Amino acid sequence: MKSLPKIELHLHLEGAAQPGFVRALAADKHVDLSGIFDERGAYAYDGFVDFLRVYEAATSVLESPEDYARLTTSVLEGLAEHGVIYAETFVSPDFCGGGDLAAWRDYLAAMQEASAAIEAQGGPILKGIVTPIRHFGPERAKAPAMCAAETAGDWIVGFGMGGDENRGHPRDFTWAFDCAREAGLRLTNHAGEWRGPSSIRESIEDLGVERIGHGVRAIEDPALVDYLAAAGIVLEVCPGSNVALGVYPDWNAHPIAKLRDAGVKVTVSTDDPPFFHTTMSHEYARLADAFGWTEEDFAALNRVAAEAAFCDETTRSAIL
Numbered sequence: 001m002k003s004l005p006k007i008e009l010h011l012h013l014e015g016a017a018q019p020g021f022v023r024a025l026a027a028d029k030h031v032d033l034s035g036i037f038d039e040r041g042a043y044a045y046d047g048f049v050d051f052l053r054v055y056e057a058a059t060s061v062l063e064s065p066e067d068y069a070r071l072t073t074s075v076l077e078g079l080a081e082h083g084v085i086y087a088e089t090f091v092s093p094d095f096c097g098g099g100d101l102a103a104w105r106d107y108l109a110a111m112q113e114a115s116a117a118i119e120a121q122g123g124p125i126l127k128g129i130v131t132p133i134r135h136f137g138p139e140r141a142k143a144p145a146m147c148a149a150e151t152a153g154d155w156i157v158g159f160g161m162g163g164d165e166n167r168g169h170p171r172d173f174t175w176a177f178d179c180a181r182e183a184g185l186r187l188t189n190h191a192g193e194w195r196g197p198s199s200i201r202e203s204i205e206d207l208g209v210e211r212i213g214h215g216v217r218a219i220e221d222p223a224l225v226d227y228l229a230a231a232g233i234v235l236e237v238c239p240g241s242n243v244a245l246g247v248y249p250d251w252n253a254h255p256i257a258k259l260r261d262a263g264v265k266v267t268v269s270t271d272d273p274p275f276f277h278t279t280m281s282h283e284y285a286r287l288a289d290a291f292g293w294t295e296e297d298f299a300a301l302n303r304v305a306a307e308a309a310f311c312d313e314t315t316r317s318a319i320l
């Protein structure tokens with residue numbers, strides 16, 4: 001599975017930091033992060049809201065553009081080991097400079113340089129999606145939207161909200177999404193993971209997104225499944241994340257195969273791989289076990305992902 005070429009569209013940059021990477025930074029800075037690891041050194045959390053807390057604690061040791069450059073390099077080296085040729089990563093000005101545009105530009109330059117260096121060596125291509133954090137509230141989503149609008153271009157290609165889906169409604173964030181759209185950014189939103197079909201419908205109707213982060217609970221509404229298929233809305237499905245966080249009890253119960261077979265454009269990603277003890281090769285292997293997917297299925301999956309990628313056409317033709 002490792003050698004098959006793979007495209008992933010839903011990867012949180014800090015969420016891809018290996019525990020060892022975070023522990024090394026914490027040791028350098030004399031920060032005590034022992035509370036977020038278990039006895040074997042893995043991230044330890046209890047459920048989604050606690051996951052977000054541990055995630056933010058781990059992120060707290062990433063304090064400078066240099067730290068993000070090191071993180072970007074380390075993440076891309078890990079992706080290369082699993083055959084990933086192209087990835088889109090969620091990055092937040094909330095974590096990179098606290099929403100300040102000048103600071104964000106420095107963080108962005110560091111990530112972009114690290115990514116260009118890896119790409120120049122024949123490694124994976126990386127693009128960024130600016131993410132506001134839903135549980136920080138609609139007011140705090142405005143700064144990331146303005147940072148995104150100001151830095152939209154070859155590397156920042158999209159805008160997509162993460163965080164706690166149970167807080168508020170997509171429509172609370174229309175200002176931020178309108179700002180990003182007007183700057184030419186492509187849009188996605190986390191929906192249909194912790195809330196049901198209405199959350200997906202609201203993301204499409206109220207925010208105008210063309211992709212949905214997760215979206216798997218569309219399966220609870222057959223009319224919505226038909227609509228997603230007809231409209232060509234793309235789902236960034238993260239099955240290992242869903243199983244690890246208990247959205248579904250096991251891989252066999254996951255709806256990805258049913259969604260695909262109903263004509264919905266599904267793609268596969270890892271979300272926050274070390275938190276969920278997964279990699280892209282692991283996702284492919286579990287999909288092969290659970291649903292009998294073959295190399296042909298994975299090639300088709302990657303074509304859908306390449307078509308749905310937010311990059312420009314030159315990059316798309318390089319990954320198709």
Ligand code: ES4
Binds near residue numbers: 012055164271272
């Ligand atoms: C998330 Cl804000 C954030 N970070 C990482 N993973 C996530 N999943 C949902 N929101």
Ligand code: ZN
Binds near residue numbers: 010162190213271
């Ligand atoms: Zn996510």
